[in-house]
Amino acid sequence: MRPVAVILFLFGLIRGGVDLQAFAPTTLVTLGSLWLGRPLGMVVSTLALSAAFGLRLPPGVSLRDLLRIIVIMAMGFTVPAIAVDAALPGGAMQEAARMGLVLSFLAGAAALLLPRRAD
Numbered sequence: 100m101r102p103v104a105v106i107l108f109l110f111g112l113i114r115g116g117v118d119l120q121a122f123a124p125t126t127l128v129t130l131g132s133l134w135l136g137r138p139l140g141m142v143v144s145t146l147a148l149s150a151a152f153g154l155r156l157p158p159g160v161s162l163r164d165l166l167r168i169i170v171i172m173a174m175g176f177t178v179p180a181i182a183v184d185a186a187l188p189g190g191a192m193q194e195a196a197r198m199g200l201v202l203s204f205l206a207g208a209a210a211l212l213l214p215r216r217a218d
Contacts, residue, residue, distance in 0.1 A: 105210065107182035108204045117201050121194035125187075129199025134206060135172040141172055163214075170210040 151154070156165075183200070187193045 104204070104207050107207065108201070117197045118194045119198070121191065123191060123195035123198075123200045125192050125195035126202065128198040129175070129196045130202055133175045133199070133203040138169045138172045142169060167210050167213050170206055171214065173203060173206035175200045 129216050181192055187196055
């Protein structure tokens with residue numbers, strides 16, 4: 100694993116104040132929204148806009164490249180842990196959501212494991 104991925108993961112644990120025993124249904128909902136909903140929404144809106152404006156992929160960009168981008172979009176590091184405080188009531192639900200945010204970093208590791216195109 101690359102050092103950047105490890106640093107991001109550790110940052111998420113430390114900054115988020117994550118309780119590692121807080122796994123609950125809220126954790127799965129958070130992961131589902133980040134790993135499925137967010138990339139799916141971005142892809143659908145991108146395809147709709149590109150069809151509406153007649154846009155194509157830039158030269159040298161393949162569907163495999165887009166897959167890697169979609170997997171990276173599933174990471175929740177752009178969702179600040181502070182927003183969890185405002186969006187959810189405190190206690191176990193909030194801790195479970197933080198756990199989901201931290202586990203979403205696994206998408207970054209998955210993106211690193213995707214096969215690269217030989218140029």
